[in-house]
Amino acid sequence: MTRPSVGCLIPAYNEAARIGAVLAALRRHPLIDRLLVVDDGSTDGTAAVARAAGAEVLALSPNRGKTAAVAEGAAALQCDLLLLLDSDLTGLGAADVTALLSPVLRDEADVALSLRGNAPLAWRLIGVDYISGERVLPRAQLLAELERLRRLPRFGLEAHLNGVWIARGCRVAICRWPGVASPAKARKRGLVGGLRADLAMLRDIFRVISPAAALRQILRLRRQARRHASVALHR
Secondary structure (H helix, E strand, O other): OOOOOEEEEEEEOOOOOOHHHHHHOOOOOOOOOEEEEEEEOOOOOHHHHHHHOOOEEEEEOOOOOHHHHHHHHHHHOOOOEEEEOOOOOEOOOHHHHHHHHHHHHOOOOOEEEEEEOOOOHHHHHHOOOOOOOOEEEEHHHHHOOHHHHHHOOOOOHHHHHHHHHHHHOOOEEEEEEOOOEOOOHHHHHHHHHHHHHHHHHHHHHHHHOOHHHHHHHHHHHHHHHHHHHHHHHOO
16 A cells, blocks of 8 residues: 655744754655645745755745745645655654654544653643644645635634544544644743743734633543553554
8 A cells, every 4th residue: 555645744944053953854854755845935045055955945025924925835745645844844854754654644644743851841741732833734734724824814824623533533642742832932032032032922823713712622632642552552
């Protein structure tokens, strides 16, 4: 049986200093058929770094935000499964990519979600990072949501996808990545700039769902992940 084709989609904005390390884990990866970086109006040479690392680049201008970048990338990237990755990860290796993809490729799960080593302590204790940007899902799921995604706030993507997964009853695989981290925004933009960025992200998330609904999403995703683990164990 032919395995589903996998396209890796990385939205990026001014990540020239960090995206090369992410792409190094993906270049010539045996499970990745296409590698696309959506350069969301960067001014620091992100696109040039991505091309030099062997990635295809879709350049957007002006900057539209992560949700729109993912929507445009999904529309352009022909594949069965999408691997969504943030562009600023540290510690990512080829084995981490394989671990995230494998449950879906083996049909043990419909979708997959990362749990990074530096995810907030609460998410690590619960076992679900509901706003993780590292996900595996059928491209058809995003295509069905394209018009809605194009109208969402800049950082509303993950909360919206959670709702889709819950509504569809998707089997969710949670992949722990203890050695992978996402740098704090304050480290990249300074204390004030990082705080503003974090507040803007939270504002966008809570424009899509309320805090109470976010808690319900976490609990539902956790239950669906547990159900997946139980089914996989007894196969």
